[in-house]
Amino acid sequence: MDLKLDNISHFYGEMEILRAINLDIPAGKVICIVGPSGCGKSTLLRLIGGLERPTRGEVLQLGSPPPGSINPLTYIFQDFALLPWRTVEGNISLVLEDHGIKGSQAADIISDVLSRTRLTDFRRALPKQLSGGMKQRVAISRALAVKPAVMLMDEPLSALDSQTRELLMDDLVNLWTNEPFTAVYVTHNLNEAVRLGHSIVVLSRRPGEIREIVELDIPLEGRKMGNIELERQQQLLWNLMREEAMAADKELINV
Amino acid sequence: MSDIASKPITGENASPAGQKTVAFRGGGFAPQSRRWVGAIVFFALIGFVEIATRSGFITSLTLPIPSEVFATFIGLWESGLLWKHLVPSVSRLIVGASIGATLGIGIGILIGLFSLARAGLVPLIAAIFPIPKIALLPLFVIWFGIDEPSKYALIAFGTFTPTVVATYGAVDNVDRTLIRMGQSFSLSWISIVTKIVLPGAMPGILSGLRVSLAIAIILLVAAEMLGAEYGIGAYILEAGSLYDLERLFVGVTILSILGVGVSSLIGLAENRLLNWRI
Numbered sequence: 232m233d234l235k236l237d238n239i240s241h242f243y244g245e246m247e248i249l250r251a252i253n254l255d256i257p258a259g260k261v262i263c264i265v266g267p268s269g270c271g272k273s274t275l276l277r278l279i280g281g282l283e284r285p286t287r288g289e290v291l292q293l294g295s296p297p298p299g300s301i302n303p304l305t306y307i308f309q310d311f312a313l314l315p316w317r318t319v320e321g322n323i324s325l326v327l328e329d330h331g332i333k334g335s336q337a338a339d340i341i342s343d344v345l346s347r348t349r350l351t352d353f354r355r356a357l358p359k360q361l362s363g364g365m366k367q368r369v370a371i372s373r374a375l376a377v378k379p380a381v382m383l384m385d386e387p388l389s390a391l392d393s394q395t396r397e398l399l400m401d402d403l404v405n406l407w408t409n410e411p412f413t414a415v416y417v418t419h420n421l422n423e424a425v426r427l428g429h430s431i432v433v434l435s436r437r438p439g440e441i442r443e444i445v446e447l448d449i450p451l452e453g454r455k456m457g458n459i460e461l462e463r464q465q466q467l468l469w470n471l472m473r474e475e476a477m478a479a480d481k482e483l484i485n486v
Numbered sequence: 487m488s489d490i491a492s493k494p495i496t497g498e499n500a501s502p503a504g505q506k507t508v509a510f511r512g513g514g515f516a517p518q519s520r521r522w523v524g525a526i527v528f529f530a531l532i533g534f535v536e537i538a539t540r541s542g543f544i545t546s547l548t549l550p551i552p553s554e555v556f557a558t559f560i561g562l563w564e565s566g567l568l569w570k571h572l573v574p575s576v577s578r579l580i581v582g583a584s585i586g587a588t589l590g591i592g593i594g595i596l597i598g599l600f601s602l603a604r605a606g607l608v609p610l611i612a613a614i615f616p617i618p619k620i621a622l623l624p625l626f627v628i629w630f631g632i633d634e635p636s637k638y639a640l641i642a643f644g645t646f647t648p649t650v651v652a653t654y655g656a657v658d659n660v661d662r663t664l665i666r667m668g669q670s671f672s673l674s675w676i677s678i679v680t681k682i683v684l685p686g687a688m689p690g691i692l693s694g695l696r697v698s699l700a701i702a703i704i705l706l707v708a709a710e711m712l713g714a715e716y717g718i719g720a721y722i723l724e725a726g727s728l729y730d731l732e733r734l735f736v737g738v739t740i741l742s743i744l745g746v747g748v749s750s751l752i753g754l755a756e757n758r759l760l761n762w763r764i
Binding site for chain 1: 663664666667669670671672673674678681682686758762763
């Protein structure tokens with residue numbers, strides 16, 4: 232299933248947040264969206280998943296989600312959004328219960344996604360017992376449990392320290408190589424973008440418009456730390472964004 | 487709160503070549519659990535009153551001798567009258583407070599979830615909150631009769647308003663990102679309410695119940711003072727009108743114990759229901 236953003240504009244009251252966004256999200260690819268803070272990249276992600284309605288334009292779904300997909304458009308949030316009163320297992324079964332998956336069928340799915348995120352031993356732990364990186368892996372396994380057609384990731388690594396971030400990037404790359412998924416990955420971190428994105432969409436400062444789409448051909452598993460080509464791409468992206476980021480930093484916030 | 491744990495280090499230990507230990511100044515402001523302090527304060531106070539009343543430092547008209555209050559309590563227990571007074575009081579408290587708390591939590595959740603209920607009911611709650619509910623007892627007697635129902639109604643009404651306010655405040659404070667998460671996984675409305683909003687509001691609801699149940703005990707006594715044959719309130723009223731200070735204090739002590747009991751029940755509920763908190 233592909234997604235297509237058709238001429239999307241969005242306003243909060245009088246304020247223009249996004250302007251005329253046209254974008255194709257092909258199946259099996261990771262699209263990274265980068266931009267200065269306040270450029271509307273998280274808003275764009277909420278629009279894609281239907282948590283908000285665009286003022287103009289529409290998000291189109293091309294084709295139907297793969298069979299067995301319980302929740303085609305699934306988010307992974309920056310602050311994990313785990314229920315603190317449920318165990319790891321309970322947090323995953325939460326999203327299955329409502330779709331009528333219970334008992335041994337649910338237990339099988341939970342075992343599968345926990346083993347894919349190396350969390351099998353922590354099945355009955357409460358979120359308060361887990362580190363930040365583990366919490367985000369629980370959130371990732373919860374997302375995998377509903378077999379999404381597209382994963383919508385809103386700065387998933389931004390709340391983590393840099394070592395944990397490196398480890399989780401490797402985890403995401405492994406997950407993708409084992410079973411390619413489609414993802415829209417919003418971040419302000421250019422390093423994450425060049426490590427994980429098949430194409431990188433650069434947004435301008437508010438109102439957010441697409442400034443450039445950078446395609447990266449290096450396979451994900453080959454993108455290791457210190458790769459010269461990646462360094463070069465990251466530098467190019469930074470040059471693109473630098474002035475925008477500086478200007479955005481000087482703006483007064485009137486929300 | 488601000489117990490100072492250490493003395494400031496003076497410059498005396500400034501031994502070789504201007505080297506000295508950096509003074510520790512990070513003490514205090516960290517509440518710690520000190521288990522027996524409460525009991526020690528309590529018994530020290532009782533002990534002081536006991537000695538002062540026995541020695542004549544405090545006259546027996548000012549305060550009764552604690553040991554005699556205790557003897558009166560034992561007498562009440564042995565005569566079987568204790569249960570005769572306690573059982574009706576506790577059952578009034580349970581029935582009245584359950585009605586009030588259940589309605590209060592229900593209405594509070596409605597206010598928390600629906601803007602229409604909020605717009606319509608919040609001003610109404612604000613208007614009835616400050617009314618002293620005891621002033622309405624004659625009205626409840628006319629509506630529900632002199633027997634038990636008017637007492638239930640008074641206690642229920644008194645418990646209701648603080649519970650409503652605590653509940654909708656608690657619902658407002660539920661983390662919106664969790665609700666957004668529920669929607670993003672296409673959970674049904676009822677699932678979001680029962681699995682995300684209600685457990686999320688539980689800490690606030692329980693701490694609200696602490697306040698409303700204490701109010702319920704106050705109203706229980708007021709209701710029993712105005713017309714009951716048996717009950718702690720009736721017992722206190724009778725002792726008071728005879729200026730029998732020992733019995734008056736027995737009654738007051740029973741109320742305190744009741745209050746501590748209710749509060750520790752809520753503590754137990756918190757430990758069971760909220761063990762997920764940090």
